[in-house]
Amino acid sequence: MPTLSFHQLTKHYGPVTVLDGFTATALPGRVTAFLGVNGAGKTTSMRIMLGLADPTSGEATIDGVRYADLPHPTRVVGAVLDQGFHPNRSARNHIRLTARQAGVSADMADDLLHRFGLGAAAGRRVGGFSLGMRQRLALASALVGDPSVLVLDEPLNGLDPDGIREMRRFLRSFADAGGTVFLSSHLLSEVAAVADDLVVIHRGTLAAAGPVHDIVTDDTDLESVFHDLIHSTDTQEVWS
Template identity: 50%
Template sequence: MTEPIVTTDGLTKRYGTRVAVDGVGLTVHRGEVYGFLGPNGAGKTTTLRMLLGLTRPTSGTARVLGCRPGDPAATARTGALIEAPGFYPYLSGRNNLRVMARYQGLTDTAADVALTRVGLGDRGGHAFRSYSLGMKQRLGVASALLGDPDLLVLDEPTNGLDPAGMADMRQLLVDLAGQGQTVLLSSHLLSEVQEVCDRVAVISQGRLITESTVADIRGSSSLWVRAEPVDVALAIAMGIAGDDLVRLTGGGVQIDADAGVAPELARALVEAGVLLHELRVRERSLEEVFFEITSPEPATGSGPASERTRQP
């Protein structure tokens, strides 16, 4: 296991009687892209602000790059984009970055390099006020990249980007992790998170629901069969995979078994004279699982959802 870059233990933030973040414990390792997910109002941005030292926690602890959040030693090695980026509207994108670079003791060249990395090299001379939402977001990410920080904390970095821009940003995040930098990413675009993140944490109503790899959260694959007569197909599937793993769903038969049984199942169906219309592997997307574990559940007396679903 790689070295932890960010750890929290019981991190909590209250605003009066409202609990915005409730006992969150995270571990982010060096060189990974870590997704931080949750519905709007779940406490994501508040948590990120506490990690950056912008908001003081009510209780609990956090360590960032071995320091307390907001410690100058950690701040110097962290780049961040939280909420909407703020820049001087009448300065060009390039000059905005150069101002920020000089505040950090960096050269103008560092600003130019960051601008190129986010695909704004040819628009750097244009005034910030003329930028589209996606271009403003790119410039915000460029500001976070100044100085090649060890840790990048990005809140919705693909906001406003077109599909090509999203693809470019996705590749940039992967490249950064490949170079040993760590990315802590908050996003509502779960398909993007599924493609780039090594591990994810899901937060809902301020509480951590689960923290695990994307593969573990998505779970195993299943098979779906559409065949006639369906009752014969159902009986054959039960004989191969077991009664508990087979059910009728969506006009077909779902088998919650490894895809490795597909050849045996297909052969058995054909030999039985079943008319096989479709046999495919079905993998749950991160989006499907996200909605499952963050949807409100009726009280059952079995304890909070976070205690039932959180990974060890």
């Protein structure tokens, strides 16, 4: 199963440095949570991993291969990043079109929609979907190619409590089957319930990485650790 690797990743937009030598990995069989405040560089890192942006230097690879160089990328990596749904297209037709683009059979469309609680809405236009329903459709779309890697940007956003619990259960089963899960989220309590490893980015650089149980001890919680980590880094910069 593939390992995701960010190696000395740097990205400049004009005079602004978004990523500055960012290095991290996400391993097979584990759920890796990618954490950081808004503007820390999470989405840019994910976009580079998925070939949607080019780094200024460094690289992001899947088992040493850039996404753009994979023969069938959507059969290796399933992504939820930019929800570019056509509002007048039905959920079923969206899945079918995604399958054709991936070069796989569209026969699984209804099965995937049922799997994520959208069976009754298969014929409805996506423009009328709630945010939570869109999240479910995005994940169903990501699985069309039966990938071994999931790259998910805020997959819990907009889900109700039942949806969050189902998402946690799905991510856990995906990783337990050997898959690689790399997800970003601001819902730290939910992340703590499912993640095996943490990667924390701050101001475009790696702030912390490792197994959850090594970073979050029994006498604290992820929210407190994250807050202390980010603000201690900022304090060090102020006083340096």
